[in-house]
Amino acid sequence: MRVQTATRIGGWAFVLTGAGHLILDTLLPSTGDLLVLERQMARVLFPMAPSHSMADLLEGFSVTMSLLLIGQGLSALLMTRHGATPERQQVVLLLALSLTLLVTAVLLLPAPPIVLMAVATVAFALALSASRREQATAPRPAPQPAHRTPAGS
Numbered sequence: 001m002r003v004q005t006a007t008r009i010g011g012w013a014f015v016l017t018g019a020g021h022l023i024l025d026t027l028l029p030s031t032g033d034l035l036v037l038e039r040q041m042a043r044v045l046f047p048m049a050p051s052h053s054m055a056d057l058l059e060g061f062s063v064t065m066s067l068l069l070i071g072q073g074l075s076a077l078l079m080t081r082h083g084a085t086p087e088r089q090q091v092v093l094l095l096a097l098s099l100t101l102l103v104t105a106v107l108l109l110p111a112p113p114i115v116l117m118a119v120a121t122v123a124f125a126l127a128l129s130a131s132r133r134e135q136a137t138a139p140r141p142a143p144q145p146a147h148r149t150p151a152g153s
Contacts, residue, residue, distance in 0.1 A: 014073030
């Protein structure tokens with residue numbers, strides 16, 4: 001698999017995770033125990049100015065993380081725009097981020113983000129592997145002869 005293709009797959013996994021979370025959070029109504037918990041959190045104020053409820057604080061974190069995932073995914077897609085190859089360091093950063101998010105998802109989140117972060121992690125690992133192969137097989141520039149000045153100058 002080429003670096004660009006694998007990076008695009010990982011980028012789309014990030015975008016789908018963030019967008020899916022925003023859409024489901026907006027469309028799915030809270031019911032039962034979750035509704036009771038949300039109402040209780042709405043009454044507890046976070047002790048920093050400006051004063052917001054704990055429910056507002058958690059919703060704000062949730063929306064922020066979703067938007068950051070979408071932005072990072074779009075950034076990965078832009079790295080490969082017009083056939084460009086992301087730099088190795090960019091792929092390493094994407095892999096580290098997706099692996100960290102995968103561990104967090106496994107420990108704290110339901111199945112959809114676990115699956116999508118696993119897809120992203122595998123994709124970025126494949127991109128890194130492909131970048132190593134491409135780097136190893138890339139032609140190296142010929143050494144330039146040393147510039148000599150004529151004697152007596």
